[in-house]
Amino acid sequence: MAEVTGTWIRGGTSKCWVFETEDIEATGLTPDEFLPRIYGSPDHRQLDGVGGATSTTSKAMLLSRSEEPDIDVVYTFAQVGIDELKVDWGSNCGNCSSTAGLYAVEQGWVELAQDMTYVRTYNTNTGQLIVQRIPTPGGALPESPTAMIPGTLYPGYEVGLGFVEPSGKTLGALLPTGRTREDLSVAGTSWPVTLVDAGAPAVILPAEAVGLVKIPHEDWTDAVRARLAELDQVRRAGAVAMGMATTAGEAERAVPKLGIVGPSRTDGADLEVLMLSMGHPHPAMPITGSVAMTMASFTAGTWPAEFADADADPQNLRLRTPAGVIATFADDSGPQLIVGADRTARTLASARLHLPAPVPMTAV
Amino acid sequence: MAEVTGTWIRGGTSKCWVFETEDIEATGLTPDEFLPRIYGSPDHRQLDGVGGATSTTSKAMLLSRSEEPDIDVVYTFAQVGIDELKVDWGSNCGNCSSTAGLYAVEQGWVELAQDMTYVRTYNTNTGQLIVQRIPTPGGALPESPTAMIPGTLYPGYEVGLGFVEPSGKTLGALLPTGRTREDLSVAGTSWPVTLVDAGAPAVILPAEAVGLVKIPHEDWTDAVRARLAELDQVRRAGAVAMGMATTAGEAERAVPKLGIVGPSRTDGADLEVLMLSMGHPHPAMPITGSVAMTMASFTAGTWPAEFADADADPQNLRLRTPAGVIATFADDSGPQLIVGADRTARTLASARLHLPAPVPMTAV
Numbered sequence: 001m002a003e004v005t006g007t008w009i010r011g012g013t014s015k016c017w018v019f020e021t022e023d024i025e026a027t028g029l030t031p032d033e034f035l036p037r038i039y040g041s042p043d044h045r046q047l048d049g050v051g052g053a054t055s056t057t058s059k060a061m062l063l064s065r066s067e068e069p070d071i072d073v074v075y076t077f078a079q080v081g082i083d084e085l086k087v088d089w090g091s092n093c094g095n096c097s098s099t100a101g102l103y104a105v106e107q108g109w110v111e112l113a114q115d116m117t118y119v120r121t122y123n124t125n126t127g128q129l130i131v132q133r134i135p136t137p138g139g140a141l142p143e144s145p146t147a148m149i150p151g152t153l154y155p156g157y158e159v160g161l162g163f164v165e166p167s168g169k170t171l172g173a174l175l176p177t178g179r180t181r182e183d184l185s186v187a188g189t190s191w192p193v194t195l196v197d198a199g200a201p202a203v204i205l206p207a208e209a210v211g212l213v214k215i216p217h218e219d220w221t222d223a224v225r226a227r228l229a230e231l232d233q234v235r236r237a238g239a240v241a242m243g244m245a246t247t248a249g250e251a252e253r254a255v256p257k258l259g260i261v262g263p264s265r266t267d268g269a270d271l272e273v274l275m276l277s278m279g280h281p282h283p284a285m286p287i288t289g290s291v292a293m294t295m296a297s298f299t300a301g302t303w304p305a306e307f308a309d310a311d312a313d314p315q316n317l318r319l320r321t322p323a324g325v326i327a328t329f330a331d332d333s334g335p336q337l338i339v340g341a342d343r344t345a346r347t348l349a350s351a352r353l354h355l356p357a358p359v360p361m362t363a364v
Numbered sequence: 365m366a367e368v369t370g371t372w373i374r375g376g377t378s379k380c381w382v383f384e385t386e387d388i389e390a391t392g393l394t395p396d397e398f399l400p401r402i403y404g405s406p407d408h409r410q411l412d413g414v415g416g417a418t419s420t421t422s423k424a425m426l427l428s429r430s431e432e433p434d435i436d437v438v439y440t441f442a443q444v445g446i447d448e449l450k451v452d453w454g455s456n457c458g459n460c461s462s463t464a465g466l467y468a469v470e471q472g473w474v475e476l477a478q479d480m481t482y483v484r485t486y487n488t489n490t491g492q493l494i495v496q497r498i499p500t501p502g503g504a505l506p507e508s509p510t511a512m513i514p515g516t517l518y519p520g521y522e523v524g525l526g527f528v529e530p531s532g533k534t535l536g537a538l539l540p541t542g543r544t545r546e547d548l549s550v551a552g553t554s555w556p557v558t559l560v561d562a563g564a565p566a567v568i569l570p571a572e573a574v575g576l577v578k579i580p581h582e583d584w585t586d587a588v589r590a591r592l593a594e595l596d597q598v599r600r601a602g603a604v605a606m607g608m609a610t611t612a613g614e615a616e617r618a619v620p621k622l623g624i625v626g627p628s629r630t631d632g633a634d635l636e637v638l639m640l641s642m643g644h645p646h647p648a649m650p651i652t653g654s655v656a657m658t659m660a661s662f663t664a665g666t667w668p669a670e671f672a673d674a675d676a677d678p679q680n681l682r683l684r685t686p687a688g689v690i691a692t693f694a695d696d697s698g699p700q701l702i703v704g705a706d707r708t709a710r711t712l713a714s715a716r717l718h719l720p721a722p723v724p725m726t727a728v
Contacts, residue, residue, distance in 0.1 A: 006713070043517055046421075048374050048712075052410075052417060054409055056411065057410075153407055154412050349370070352715070354711050
């Protein structure tokens, strides 16, 4: 029976099998054939394969070393169908992305720096360059990882996913309207907002404008869910103000994002945040949203900057999301500014996987 | 980080990690500590470990080679809690049992015979000796497995789980009342039955007595579910008739088992069967029930023998269960008769698992 090397890595709050592209090629199968077969799909339990039978545990990463001078690793994310014999290549996954950086470090694909090692990764699903930074004190990965994030049981290695010079990538400027704050009029009501383009264009509202006064650790999700239609109108008005659409009706569903921000009244966080993604409250924070919120927080005059603690650390801005506190960074220590959020990653298993024959041959 | 060797094997319709007992001992952890930690429990997704997050995919087998002359492998089955930090050692699992035989063959723990290799396994959960037989034509495991069972996607190696000389182990004789058929009177109604002790004591009813006339591939489960109270009274009357209880009220819940049997009207099966286990229709067939049904089928005069095809093969009796056709065997080619049912097993992965540190140390 054919065997293939696979590495199982918990990245953020996802569980991903990591394969090297050439190892899959060596099987003679395409990734669309290989992944469902090795994962045990279609089967709601993925009993006859290595899949984890939930959307967050039926994910795969295909990696290869890059020959480009500015890229270390090229990777493709795959959402492997569970009940369906189908692989979705349509989007990237921030959680799984972090496995690429850790894998490159653990395999010796990059030279380790004395303090922080930067791995330049290119995601083929989105065409994005993501620089990943991993602490390597003394030029080595510590023997045992120690960084915790919400939703995991054990410490992992800290992996920061950084967008390179993210300001104005879509609209040409960090502040597309040239203003740090403004008011949007929607059906006769005036809404205070900050409009920003970093990671992705975003409309950021102060929580008080939505009538939210946060008590410590309160979750805004339910209160916001009751006002989704109204908030989507604000989001669409922001799209028009930023020149992304000529009328509110023409605004896209995915962008701009909408974020709600308020001062943190608890220890351990600098800001309270809730992001809407595709019309729904996000359970944690999409990576693009954390970039927008971070860049705005360090831009004087914006609503996030108004609320952030004065001594907030650009290397460790702490955003309290419904899932817990997420740390972001704005790192200008290298040749380019990189802005993003920290995940943790931990290798669960290094394995030789047995690839089954394609079709049943006889029956007992 | 500590590493441990683990082998992931699909056994029957379960997915089990197989560990060698001494490898777990080398970690310095007890199995009760080791298993939840490596499986990622407690967590309903088992995101931070190698568990499969369902009851059939959060199972483990602990194996060691035996120094006893009549035993090759000693094994213990563990049901690893998912949401709970708890391991259940209270029962054996027929599906996972089959991984012990395959592992012993693949690791070279037993000498392979020219045709059929017998692996003598001892289960510590139940104190049972189970002889496993695996086809090894020409003295080798074929490179690719070819045997299919219902509920799996890919062929596996055929593993027969055999009970040694199973007749009368509980009550002293295959036919505890000395009769091949008899009538039990319950609340004025007479029920035709066969009472048998093989694998476990069982009360076997002809389907027509329950008003069931099977159309091809029809599932009896729903019809039987509507009559569970009545059927349990028949089962309890059988317990009294076999001397297992002095009154119906004193009969145990787990034994005797109750089975319903009828002639097969379809190709590919010798008998139609449905087994009740702990008061509920079993989705397939418990291993003890298949032993009772098989021994009765080859004992002239019993209800199963009445219905079985005249040319039914003792090495491949085909029982159609709600889950599909299960093959059983009664093998007297060795020094002792072994009777049981076939499973298939397939190694999914050979891995080095990374054992996380016991407690979180710092937070991001």
